[in-house]
Amino acid sequence: MSEAIVKKFMFVNRKAPYGTIYALESLEVVLIAATFDQDVSLVFLDDGVFQLKKGQQTKGIETKNFSPTYRALEDYDVEKLYVEKESLDARGLSADDLLVDVTVLGSAEMGALMDEQDVVLSF
Amino acid sequence: MLHIINKSPLVNSTLADCLRVATGGEILLIEDAVYAATKGNAFEPKLNDAMKRFKVYVLQPDLDARGVGDRIAAGVTAVDYGGFVDLTVNNKNCQSWL
Amino acid sequence: MANIEVAGNNYETDEEGYLVNLTDWNADIANYIAKTENIDMTDQHWEVINFLREYFEEYQIAPAVRVLTKAIGKKLGAEKGNSEYLYGLFPYGPGKQACKIAGLPKPTGCV
Incomplete structure (x- = not known):
């Protein structure tokens, strides 16, 4: 392969996991995108932070619990996970409530990180 | 950077969420978000404030x-x-900002 | 939709032969699917199948080949964590073929 062009891809996740299909769709696209050796980061904002909440039990709603898959992202070399502090605070959550290690950023830092991206995929 | 909003700020927090996180640039209001850009709506003061940091556009159709x-x-x-x-x-x- | 019959029982599969209900799976079904794929199951094959089952149990996905290869290397040693070894066992791809035998869905992103 000739000089590979690496672009910065950011997936912005703003929806809670089971009310709509956005969260699962985003996760599937991330897993596919991981194949292309790009600079991938995942951002969790607003209700999107609920995607990472520990202890999800979906038996009662007869829906697949895809939350364990976030822990496989490391195997896919997707290691940049960012969560906005204000979104956590507004939902009574902290980083300890999340099922993966994340970097917690303030709104301003998150906005600046978004500006840096070549491609933003919105979910 | 361009931020696109398509929900009314009177029933949905999407525009406020955007204004909290985004650093500046341009905002385009489409679909139900166009109500944010109308005179006398309850969100207008916040939009005026945002216009110090953002250039705001609205889709005429x-x-x-x-x-x-x-x-x-x-x-x-x-x-x-x-x-x-x-x-x-x-x-x-x-x-x-879906 | 299609069906396979193993030991007198009927099991639903998709057009490509992947089990529809993941909970249907058992060793007899694995051996049956392997035979249709022209694979004679050995201990080495089972090692990979069991690994895939455990991976799915933990993460709820069938890993992409690259991920599987790396993870097998970590767990079972470098002599097994390489494509030559894995394709030797599953000529049509350790993702596609092994997942089918393991009763898992096709790995995400696998066409």
Whole structure:
């Protein structure tokens, strides 16, 4: 392969996991995108932070619990996970409530990180 | 950077979420978000405040469809579909606050 | 939709032969699917199948080949964590073919 062009891809996740299909769709696209050796980061904002909440039990709603898959992202070399502090605070959550290690950023830092991206995929 | 909003700020926090996180750049209001750009709506003061950091555009056909084409708030620029395309092309990247 | 019959029982599969209900799976079904794929199951094959089952149990996905190869290397040693070894066992791809035998869905992103 000739000089590979690496672009910065950011997936912005703003929806809670089971009310709509956005969260699962985003996760599937991330897993596919991981194949292309790009600079991938995942951002969790607003209700999107609920995607990472520990202890999800979906038996009662007869829906697949895809939350364990976030822990496989490391195997896919997707290691940049960012969560906005204000979104956590507004939902009574902290980083300890999340099922993966994340970097917690303030709104301003998150906005600046978004500006840096070549491609933003919105979910 | 371009930020696209498509929900009314009177029933949905999307525009407020965007204003909290985004550092600046351009905002385009489409679909039900066009109500944010109408004179006298409850969100107008916040939009005026945001216009210190952002240039705000609104999609004219969506205003017209809702019968509020003649009520654009001061400082907001109306664009047609061609203007929509120009905004996406002229910005490095774009986030749709779904 | 299609069906396979193993030991007198009927099991639903998709057009490509992947089990529809993941909970149907058992060793007899694995051996049956392997035979249709012209694979004679050995201990080495089972090692990979069991690994895939455990991976799915933990993460709820069938890993992409690249991920599987790396993870097998970590767990079972470098002599097994390489494509030559894995394709030797599953000529049509350790993702596609092994997942089918393991009763898992096709790995995400695998066409």
